Amino acid sequence: MVDLADIRAATEGLPRSYEVLVRDRIKFRVGQIVYLAVAPDELSMGVGFPKEERDAAIAAEPDKFFRPIPSDERFRWIQVHLDAIDTTELRELVLDAWQMCVPKKVAAEYLATHER
Template sequence: MVTGDEVRAFAATLPRAYEAVVRDRIKFRVGRIVFVALSPDETLMGFAFPREQREALIAAEPAKFLLPEPSDLRFSWMRCRLAALEPDELRELVVEAWRMCVPKKVWTAYLETHPL
């Protein structure tokens, strides 16, 4: 089981990432782009994810992953239940979401020091 504190602690370590509070929600951004967000009660995490892969992820693990709110369906975004995640899985989801938002040179430099 993963907590909101673990999400915050890990996401804050990523280059160019910073935490912001928007309408009582914790969000992590690179520049102005949000790559991870926590629900107000910190039971759900939204994260950047390719739209074309959403249905497959939900079909594989429907108890863990769910579609974003209807207003967010147009974005490359997914949600998951934090209680259903393992720590390694959380790190993978957060890094992949962050990777969608940073320049390639930042991602490759990170990968050199933090191999997956």
């Protein structure tokens, strides 16, 4: 199971990324765009995810992924059970979500100098 320390480690050093606390939720943003939000109980997180791939991911791995609340379904977002992923998969989810929020040039520069 990954925890908040693992999430912070996965987001550390990402250009333009910062952490905020909003109504008892730890969120990670680029500008005003939230790309990751940890549930108050720290058992799950929401993460930026291609909307067109969401249903397939949930159907393929229902123990890992679940739908966001109805008001968030219009966004490019998916929920993840933290006890169902390891640090490698966490890092992949974080990087993919972060890349959806930064300019392509910023992402390319970062990825050219860091391991995925």
